[in-house]
Amino acid sequence: LQVMDSAPVENSLMSSESDIQRTQYPYVTGTSVVGIKYKDGILLAADMGGSYGSTIRYKSVERLKPVGKHSLLGASGEISDFQEIMKYLDELILYDNMWDDGNSFGPKEVHNYLTRVMYNRRNKFNPLWNSLVLGGVKNGQKYLGSVSMIGVHYEDNHVATGFGNHLARPILRDEWHENLSYEEGVKLLEKCMRVLLYRDRSAVNKLQIAKITEEGVTISQPYSLKTFWNFSAFQNPTVGAEGSW
Amino acid sequence: MFRNQYDTDVTTWSPAGRLFQVEYAMEAVKQGSAAIGLRSKTHVILASVNKANSELSSHQKKIFKVDDHIGVAIAGLTADGRVLSRYMRTECINYGYSYESPLPVGRLVVQLADKAQVCTQRSWKRPYGVGLLVGGLDESGAHLYYNCPSGNYFEYQAFAIGSRSQAAKTYLERRFKTFTDSSRESLLKDALFALRETLQGEKLTSSNCTVAVVGVGEAFHTLDKETIQALINEFEIAGEDAPAEVPVEAAGDEPAAPEDGAAPADEGAAPMDI
Numbered sequence: 001l002q003v004m005d006s007a008p009v010e011n012s013l014m015s016s017e018s019d020i021q022r023t024q025y026p027y028v029t030g031t032s033v034v035g036i037k038y039k040d041g042i043l044l045a046a047d048m049g050g051s052y053g054s055t056i057r058y059k060s061v062e063r064l065k066p067v068g069k070h071s072l073l074g075a076s077g078e079i080s081d082f083q084e085i086m087k088y089l090d091e092l093i094l095y096d097n098m099w100d101d102g103n104s105f106g107p108k109e110v111h112n113y114l115t116r117v118m119y120n121r122r123n124k125f126n127p128l129w130n131s132l133v134l135g136g137v138k139n140g141q142k143y144l145g146s147v148s149m150i151g152v153h154y155e156d157n158h159v160a161t162g163f164g165n166h167l168a169r170p171i172l173r174d175e176w177h178e179n180l181s182y183e184e185g186v187k188l189l190e191k192c193m194r195v196l197l198y199r200d201r202s203a204v205n206k207l208q209i210a211k212i213t214e215e216g217v218t219i220s221q222p223y224s225l226k227t228f229w230n231f232s233a234f235q236n237p238t239v240g241a242e243g244s245w
Numbered sequence: 246m247f248r249n250q251y252d253t254d255v256t257t258w259s260p261a262g263r264l265f266q267v268e269y270a271m272e273a274v275k276q277g278s279a280a281i282g283l284r285s286k287t288h289v290i291l292a293s294v295n296k297a298n299s300e301l302s303s304h305q306k307k308i309f310k311v312d313d314h315i316g317v318a319i320a321g322l323t324a325d326g327r328v329l330s331r332y333m334r335t336e337c338i339n340y341g342y343s344y345e346s347p348l349p350v351g352r353l354v355v356q357l358a359d360k361a362q363v364c365t366q367r368s369w370k371r372p373y374g375v376g377l378l379v380g381g382l383d384e385s386g387a388h389l390y391y392n393c394p395s396g397n398y399f400e401y402q403a404f405a406i407g408s409r410s411q412a413a414k415t416y417l418e419r420r421f422k423t424f425t426d427s428s429r430e431s432l433l434k435d436a437l438f439a440l441r442e443t444l445q446g447e448k449l450t451s452s453n454c455t456v457a458v459v460g461v462g463e464a465f466h467t468l469d470k471e472t473i474q475a476l477i478n479e480f481e482i483a484g485e486d487a488p489a490e491v492p493v494e495a496a497g498d499e500p501a502a503p504e505d506g507a508a509p510a511d512e513g514a515a516p517m518d519i
Contacts, residue, residue, distance in 0.1 A: 099351075099352060099355075101349065101351045101352065102351075102384070102385045103349040103351070103352065103383065103384055103385070105344070106346075108344075108345055108346060109344040109345065109346045111345075112343065112344050112345035112346070113343055113344055116342070116343055139384075
């Protein structure tokens with residue numbers, strides 16, 4: 001397996017001369033990913049925006065990708081780092097398949113591997129600037145986990161990244177329950193994504209929903225959510241605060 | 246085998262296409278004290294004969310836990326066996342750290358075999374002089390493998406290695422078709438019977454054998470002396486022949502008392518009884 005990280009380690013305690021290869025801040029970023037467990041497996045949702053700072057530069061970025069037979073990865077944060085991660089995961093799955101022995105990496109193994117990668121990079125002060133959601137089903141067992149750029153990782157029945165943590169998870173805490181049907185799950189995710197669309201400035205109205213079950217992975221075609229802007233509060237926004245804009 | 250001009254180096258082929266050093270290494274396995282392994286769909290049993298150098302010394306450890314789901318029994322140069330066991334443990338623990346999952350036995354065995362093969366193709370190395378019976382569980386069920394100094398490996402339903410292993414193999418060949426669906430107890434009895442065959446008349450007691458088990462829901466562990474003695478008593482009282490299928494115990498534990506009563510029959514003059 002190829003060496004993943006070639007940033008030179010600076011001996012003189014983080015001096016600035018040869019730091020050029022370390023990730024200091026992200027450039028092209030994706031926003032929230034939301035994931036839930038449902039009756040038959042996992043549902044992930046993410047929009048297709050790639051922001052360049054405050055500009056919404058790219059509007060067809062696929063942020064949900066299958067990993068092997070049993071897993072789905074959703075990423076927010078630096079898109080190029082996500083592409084790197086996909087390269088390494090594809091290689092990992094390839095080597096796993098080459099054993100050709102009836103064993104295969106399930107979502108738990110992939111999640112743990114990602115955690116090790118993210119944490120090790122963080123320790124070298126050269127993180128992969130992503131928050132990842134890893135979901136999958138293997139042998140009937142549903143799995144949904146999250147890993148951040150500093151290696152914080154956990155599993156849960158519903159996870160989200162970025163703004164999704166603040167806007168989507170409260171909704172999920174109230175409305176998620178075991179054995180959601182597919183339709184209920186999609187509706188729930190769309191509710192979360194709509195709130196994010198209204199309130200997250202880096203959200204775009206073009207999203208994909210991905211489903212993974214024992215049978216396999218399906219990623220929907222991109223589509224848009226219906227929005228409503230005719231709330232009375234939007235009509236005369238400064239009526240309660242004369243002089244503001 | 247006789248000495249010949251092609252047997253000095255492991256990197257010298259004989260005209261007949263043999264590597265004598267590798268074959269000599271396999272001889273070393275045959276000289277070691279016996280180890281046997283057998284498996285059902287859900288359990289793998291490893292058992293070995295404890296041979297002590299003299300009455301004063303203790304016997305060498307020949308069965309090692311590699312991980313909760315894998316164990317290994319060795320025959321041959323036990324020092325080589327210990328080193329390979331340590332390698333196996335390291336591989337298992339590293340895999341578990343990266344993937345939070347047990348290393349599949351089949352993969353460990355291939356890595357072990359590839360490691361052994363290296364020593365058959367370097368002029369500055371020698372082959373490992375130890376045969377390994379690797380027993381373990383993974384997603385696809387219970388497995389028993391034999392790893393050879395040559396770098397070959399094979400999967401078995403049951404196998405025996407070491408001195409007088411042929412006697413055990415003969416016994417196992419008669420019975421192996423029943424092993425897949427055997428209960429844990431029945432498998433243990435077959436293991437002890439097979440082990441007894443290698444003792445060639447010497448009495449089988451808990452002092453001259455070691456037995457280890459791994460199974461579904463049961464981590465790899467060596468059985469203690471009392472448990473083994475209880476099992477030995479149970480079938481020695483029953484007589485010379487292998488018993489019929491024992492009905493499955495509900496709790497899966499060792500039978501509490503043998504059918505005929507608690508006290509073992511007269512031990513007789515057992516030379517190895519310490």
